[in-house]
Amino acid sequence: MTMSHxxxxxxxxxxxxxxPYSVVEKIGRGGMGEVFLVKDPASGRKIxxxxxxxxxxxxxxxxxxxxxxxxxxxxxxxxxxxPIFAIETQKTDIYYTMPYIEGETLRHILREGKKKKASEQPxxxxxxxxxxxxxxxxxxxxSKGILHRDLKPExxxxxxxxxxxxxxxxxxxxxxxxEADREPFALETSLSQSLTKPGKIAGTLTYxxxxxxxxxxxxxxxxxxxxxxxxxxxxxxxxxxQRRSLAAFKKQAGKEEFxxxxxxxxxxxxxxxxxxxxxxxxxxxxxxxxxxxxxxIEDMKSYxxxxxxxxxxxxxxxEDPDDWEFQEHILLSPHSALSSWLGDWATLMISKxxxxxxxxxxxxxxxxxxxxxxxxxxxxxxxxxxxxxEEGYCLWLSPAPKESxxxxxxxxxxxxxxxxxxxxxxxxxxIEKSEDYLRISLDxxxxxxxxxxxxxxxxxxxxxxxxxxxxxxxxxxxxxxxxVTVNCLAVPNAFFSHHLYDVALQEY
Numbered sequence: 001m002t003m004s005h006x007x008x009x010x011x012x013x014x015x016x017x018x019x020p021y022s023v024v025e026k027i028g029r030g031g032m033g034e035v036f037l038v039k040d041p042a043s044g045r046k047i048x049x050x051x052x053x054x055x056x057x058x059x060x061x062x063x064x065x066x067x068x069x070x071x072x073x074x075x076x077x078x079x080x081x082x083p084i085f086a087i088e089t090q091k092t093d094i095y096y097t098m099p100y101i102e103g104e105t106l107r108h109i110l111r112e113g114k115k116k117k118a119s120e121q122p123x124x125x126x127x128x129x130x131x132x133x134x135x136x137x138x139x140x141x142x143s144k145g146i147l148h149r150d151l152k153p154e155x156x157x158x159x160x161x162x163x164x165x166x167x168x169x170x171x172x173x174x175x176x177x178x179e180a181d182r183e184p185f186a187l188e189t190s191l192s193q194s195l196t197k198p199g200k201i202a203g204t205l206t207y208x209x210x211x212x213x214x215x216x217x218x219x220x221x222x223x224x225x226x227x228x229x230x231x232x233x234x235x236x237x238x239x240x241x242q243r244r245s246l247a248a249f250k251k252q253a254g255k256e257e258f259x260x261x262x263x264x265x266x267x268x269x270x271x272x273x274x275x276x277x278x279x280x281x282x283x284x285x286x287x288x289x290x291x292x293x294x295x296x297i298e299d300m301k302s303y304x305x306x307x308x309x310x311x312x313x314x315x316x317x318x319e320d321p322d323d324w325e326f327q328e329h330i331l332l333s334p335h336s337a338l339s340s341w342l343g344d345w346a347t348l349m350i351s352k353x354x355x356x357x358x359x360x361x362x363x364x365x366x367x368x369x370x371x372x373x374x375x376x377x378x379x380x381x382x383x384x385x386x387x388x389x390e391e392g393y394c395l396w397l398s399p400a401p402k403e404s405x406x407x408x409x410x411x412x413x414x415x416x417x418x419x420x421x422x423x424x425x426x427x428x429x430x431i432e433k434s435e436d437y438l439r440i441s442l443d444x445x446x447x448x449x450x451x452x453x454x455x456x457x458x459x460x461x462x463x464x465x466x467x468x469x470x471x472x473x474x475x476x477x478x479x480x481x482x483x484v485t486v487n488c489l490a491v492p493n494a495f496f497s498h499h500l501y502d503v504a505l506q507e508y
Contacts, residue, residue, distance in 0.1 A: 019093055021049055029053070032062060032170055037100055047085060051095035063094060069170040070096040072146060080137035080164050103159035106130070106230075110153055114237040118267045124274065125304075127234035132300045133164035135227060139293035142220055145175045149218050151226035152207050153233065178217050205243050210253035210284050213246065221286035224296060228281025228289075235274060236265035240282060254284040272311045272479060273303045310360050310478035314353060317474050318463065325383065325460075326350040347465040350380055354459035358480030361431040361461060367399040368469040369423035375464030376475075378433060379456040392458045395431060395440065399423040406440075406448065409456075416440070419447045426471075434480055 014026045014036070021038035024046060028035040038049045056062045067089060074084035074096075085097040113121045134156060141148060148169065155168040209225035212218065232240045241256045243249045261268075261275045277299050283289045290296040301307075316323045327349045361378060379392040394407040400423065404416040419442055421427055430441040436455070440448040461477065 018049055018051060018095060019088060021047075021097070023049075030168070032056060032066060038097070040097075046100055047097050048100040049095055049097045051093070057094065065170050066094060069168070069172070072169045072172045073098075076141060076144060076146070078137050078140045080133050080166055081141070082165050082167070101157055101159050101163060101165055103157045103163065103165075105154050106156040106158060107153035109158060110233055110237060121237070121268075124235060124268060124270060128274065128300065128304055130158060130164050131227075131231055131234055132297065132304060134166065134230070135293055135297050135300060137164075137166050138223055138227065139297055141172075142175075142223070142293055146172055147175055147178065147218050147220070147223055148172050148226075149223065150204060150207075151223060151230065152204055153230060156230075173218070175220075178219075205246060205249060206239055206241075208243075208249070209286065210249075210256075211286055213250045213253050219286065220292065221289050224281055224290050224293060225286075227293075227296065228278055231274070231278045231281060232261060235261040235268060235270050235278065238264055256284070258282060271303060273299070276311050277303070310480055312476065313355065313479050314477045315474045316351060316461070316477060318349065318465070318472065323351060324349045325352040326462075346375070348462065349465070350377070350462040351460050354382065355461065355477060356479045357433070357459065358435070359431075359433045359461075360478035360480065361429075362476045362478065363429050363472055363474065364426055365397070365421070365429055366426045366471040367397065367421050367423060369399055370467075371399050371423075371469035372466035373398040373402070373404075374466075374470055374472075376429075376431060377462035377464065378431065378460075379458040380460040380462055381458040382460070385457070392456060392460075392462075393433075393438070394464065396464070397421055397429070406438075406450070408452070414448070414450065416448060432480075 015023055017023055018036065018038065020041050022041070024037040024039060026034065027037050027048070032053065033050045034053050035048055035050045037046055039045075040047050051057075052062060052066050067087070070084055070087045073081065074087065077083065082098045082101065085099075087096040088094060109122065134151075138148060138151070148166065149171045150168060151166075155166060157163070157165040157167060159165065207226040207229045209222040212222060229240060232238070240258065243252075258279065261270050261278055262272070277296065281289055281296065290299075321327060328347070329345060330348045331345050359378060361376060363376075365374070367374065374397050376395045376397070377392055380386070381391055391409055396405045396407065397419075398404050398421065400420045404419045404421070406413045406416060419440070421442075428443050430439075430444075432439040432441075436451050436453060438448070438450040438452070439446060440450075461475070463475075
């Protein structure tokens with residue numbers, strides 16, 4: 001399980017042979033062992049051999065840790081975990097052999113990528129696929145009752161043909177033994193943080209969950225925290241927290257300021273969905289992280305497959321004037337389709353903030369029997385682009401037996417015969433606008449799945465109110481993550497939404 005550019009250290013003498021294997025070259029050196037490319041006399045193939053460094057080979061603790069690494073790795077069988085061929089346990093010659101993997105460590109890829117111009121750096125989708133493979137290997141490991149406990153980019157190889165391999169199982173341990181408070185290995189607290197040594201706390205400081213320095217054992221959530229640090233690096237080429245020493249980390253544990261990846265690297269075009277995944281992995285309190293690696297994998301697959309994940313952006317309150325750019329009683333045009341339904345006047349409210357085209361509005365709403373109705377507006381244009389107050393979509397909700405209706409640009413689109421709001425009953429309304437699709441749900445049941453090929457450029461939301469005979473604590477606004485795959489109208493629609501009408505017309 002080696003690579004062509006393993007993180008190397010000081011040069012040492014290269015033996016001509018180790019056991020029955022003839023040495024071709026030395027290809028790496030780490031904190032505990034050194035790796036050689038050797039020739040297997042039985043098959044003639046080239047394989048990798050890892051042995052204890054000569055300066056550490058007499059340490060009983062290092063021997064135990066080294067053999068434990070080989071034993072744990074041999075217990076696991078996964079495409080992203082290198083299999084063990086043979087383990088030699090003779091006191092004079094302790095080593096194990098495995099396949100030779102040509103590639104680079106993830107640390108090397110990150111270091112080289114950071115040096116490049118933003119346009120030449122490895123893309124977020126490229127790193128996302130790598131990260132998913134890492135997560136899948138860790139989920140498998142957890143299913144076997146094992147924690148890695150030292151996940152970091154230098155322990156991950158990306159092969160020439162897309163293989164992703166996790167290395168260094170030296171401080172991995174069985175969950176049952178860890179829960180019995182028998183953690184045997186610990187952290188090197190020097191600034192280099194490059195070597196994990198025997199001691200009290202297992203892991204590497206940069207990738208360590210806050211609860212570890214507060215005396216708690218390793219857990220599935222501590223591995224997930226380390227995955228979060230790796231994801232943060234893949235998104236931004238930076239580490240999320242600067243930790244100069246173990247003592248300083250203990251003082252700040254759980255209180256470190258998290259800078260969102262979108263803010264840390266705005267030029268990287270990081271999707272909100274990946275930013276939210278990263279934030280959840282790095283929650284200081286482990287109970288708010290992903291409970292399992294499988295749950296993390298599900299969110300990663302949702303992003304890669306193009307399924308939107310809704311990210312909460314804002315809460316709008318009708319009674320809070322700070323939420324609204326416009327809040328006035330207005331007289332509707334007598335020729336308006338809305339006026340024939342709403343009457344001559346209504347209170348119109350338009351949000352100060354604009355939102356993305358992929359939008360979800362969620363609210364808990366109760367209409368009284370005498371309520372005249374409530375209109376939820378979305379896709380409203382910017383103030384300097386509004387020519388009519390009825391622009392955009394309007395979902396007009398009425399208490400049963402009255403009908404609810406959908407309007408678009410002052411045109412009645414559809415009567416929602418199946419959307420019955422029972423008076424004095426609390427209902428949950430979902431309005432999802434994604435590309436050309438509009439979906440409306442009542443109490444978790446889809447009531448409308450509407451598609452329009454005529455785009456709307458507006459990004460504000462708002463409300464028409466006729467009276468106060470309703471109860472609604474807030475309107476929750478969510479933004480959907482970007483789709484990996486888009487339909488053929490996505491490009492001209494994007495130009496249209498930015499008011500580049502001539503360019504949009506050419507694309508259409």
